[in-house]
Amino acid sequence: ETAVEAVKNGAYDYLEKPLDRSRLLMTLANCLSHKQVLDDREALRNKAGAAVPIVGESAAIREVRRFIEKVGPTEGTVLITGENGTGKELVVNAIHRASARADKPLVEVNCAAIPRDLVESELFGHEKGSFTGADKRRIGKFEHADGGTLFLDEIGDMGEEAQAKVLKAVEESRFQRVGGTETHEVDVRIVAATNRDLSAPDSGFRQDLFFRLNVLAIHLPPLRERAGDVELLLSWFMADMAARMNQPALSFSSEALAILREYSWPGNVRELRNLVERLLILCSGKTVKPDDLPLLPGQRNPAGQEASFMDCQGFQEFKARSEGAFLQQKLRENRYNVSRTAEALGMQRSNLYKKISKYGLRTQPDVDGH
Secondary structure, three states, rough: OOHHHHHOOOOOOOOOOOHHHHHHHHHHHHHHHHHHHHHHHHHHHHHOOOOOOOOOOOHHHHHHHHHHHHHOOOOOOOOEOOOOOOOOHHHHHHHHHHOOOOOOOOEEOOOOOOHHHHHHHHEEEOOOOOOOOEEEEEOOOOOOOOOEEEEEEEEEHHOHHHHHHHHHHHHEEEEEEEEOOOOOOOOEEEEEEEEOOOOOOOOOOOOOHHHHHHOOEEEEEOHOOOHHHHHHHHHHHHHHHHOOOOOOOOEEOHHHHHHHHEEEEOOHHHHHHHHHHHHHHHHOOOOHHHHOOOOOOOOOEEEEEEEEOOOOOOHHHHHHHHHHHHHHHHHHOOOOOOOHHHHOOOHHHHHHHHHHHHOOOOOOOOOOOO
16 A cells, blocks of 8 residues: 555555565666656657747738648648748747647657667667667657657658558557567657658659658748748848847848749758858848858859859858858759759768758759759
8 A cells, every 4th residue: 555655646556575585776777767768758748839920921921820720729630732841840840839749749750860770769769779789678769759740751751661661550559569578659740841742653762651641741842932031031030049149130131032032942941041140141231232142052153154163251151051052052953852962962862961961951943844
């Protein structure tokens, strides 16, 4: 009776005398693992609680906000599509905040950034000794997200074996850890995102999983299709980042704004944000003028040649520009297939995704098909 009362009052477990050393060590390990899960859940809950507005007044963005308002309070599975940098994570956060799960964790998994042979362990966890390097039990993302929302980003890059296990977990709300035999039940809402067409026959994606995810679908438009939103986004990011950097916000001259309105923004909102940060750091005046803008990807110099690197202020800027231009060309040559490009370059796919994010590179053809 004393033991039962102790558990009711918050004790994790109890041990009977005489103490068994193996049982003691196992109980301590489980208790520490349980504490880590609780700490992680609290950190993820705090992260999800930070609201960032979806800025824009274009028809496409107003439709996105209406979608969030309708879909957020439901329990439906959501599939978000769109190019890199269009704000898929922002929409996921808004959906989670609008749901009854808002006070529960929002857990993100970037499927493209995890080596394929570790995806299952990342999602479902593993038991000690289940594979080389598994020196202790590990809790997976499904368990971390129990009661909340699980965001499967870049799900189109998940391997076939992992897809099959995710399908089973989504349909049955239960799974087994890698190397384990015990079945664990979870209550999670699935939100998935991709920059690929998963319905295409050559996508390499299981169609049964696609149909299971494609219950409530929304496509995020690229920035070049959001008429009038560029100036609003420039103003918002300038005010927000200037406050974070504790310095005065810059204004934009009409000439500079005209250039930025006409630019195609292949890296979408992420590229725009990075540009604002650069300007706050490097611009010497209070107003951004055309001369303060970097030579943007795809723009040509007055001589009609491709952007020169000779105006770089230092080697690091030259290195960044040249690497970005090189990778963009390789993506173009491989028809914007990230996996094929990474293989051709002899680099990890996850590393290429980091470079794409860093330089705001296109992963789909622009309006001219290039």
